[in-house]
Amino acid sequence: MTSTKGRAEAVLDRHGQTFAEQAGIKLADRPSPLYRLLVLSTLLSARISSDIAVSAARELSKAGFRTPQKMAGATWQQRVDALGRGHYRRYDERTSSMLGDGAELLLDRYGGDLRRLHDDTAGVDELERRLQEFPGIGPSGAAIFCREVQGVWPDVHPYVDSRARDGAERLGLPKSAEKLAEMVSKDDFPRLVAACLRASRDKSVVDDVKKAAGDD
Incomplete structure (x- = not known):
């Protein structure tokens, strides 16, 4: 059984890639x-x-x-x-x-x-609202943008939306943005939040992290 911080490191190591990175965007x-x-x-x-x-x-x-x-x-x-x-x-x-x-x-x-x-x-609330003025960007799209952009717009940090919080809970990590941010460096936080989002969508991510953490 690993510590919560150790679990966060395992999450980063195995699933910590932002969607921007995956798309080849050097943010x-x-x-x-x-x-x-x-x-x-x-x-x-x-x-x-x-x-x-x-x-x-x-x-x-x-x-x-x-x-x-x-x-x-x-x-x-x-x-x-x-x-x-x-x-x-x-x-x-x-x-x-x-x-x-x-x-x-x-x-x-x-x-x-x-x-x-x-x-x-x-x-951040106004930022989300302004983003939703663009065609095709609703609450989920604004959340995606804010999750990723917090790495280069420090005033948005720490940003965790409801879906990422659900994923954090499934991974055995804190749901609070502030407490979750204590787990990793500020630079790594967008990667951790992206991994939490993946965990909210894909049970195999949760199972993989649990196995790596010795929870089986």
């Missing part, structure tokens, strides 16, 4: 990676597997749609084709429209720079 407080995270959050919001959403995000990046300018400048069919290459076919047409509209909104309202949105918000 930083710069316009392009922040925009790519917004796109990824939009894709992950649909009722579709996270692996397919990540694959679609990679294909959109490969197609050159890494900024709102490039996304807005692409044709609807070009976006559909990129989503299709990522096997994001069930929602490809609707999502293509949402991505185009969202890029236009970001350009018109914030000059294409999500840092302006960040600077214009007073607290």
Whole structure:
């Protein structure tokens, strides 16, 4: 039986990859990676597997749609084709429209720079609300964005939404954001929260961690 801190380290070691990392996004407080995270959050919001959403995000990046300018400048069919290459076919047409509209909104309202949105918000609650103004971003999409962005926007840390808290509980970790943050370094916290989210969706993650922790 391992300690709670040891369990957190096992979770990080075995499942601690953020969705941004999985999608090939080197997250930083710069316009392009922040925009790519917004796109990824939009894709992950649909009722579709996270692996397919990540694959679609990679294909959109490969197609050159890494900024709102490039996304807005692409044709609807070009976006559909990129989503299709990522096997994001069930929602490809609707999502293509949402991505185009969202890029236009970001350009018109914030000059294409999500840092302006960040600077214009007073607290996490307002940040979540502003994010939900983008097409395709609901409460779950805003939570995805906040979970990942807290690594580069320190004022968002420590952020844990209800689904990640459920996963933390299943993994035998604290549900409180503050107590969970004590388990790992600030840099590693987004990875831990992503692993908790995976545990809330996939029992095999919980079983794997329990086995590694000697709970069998």
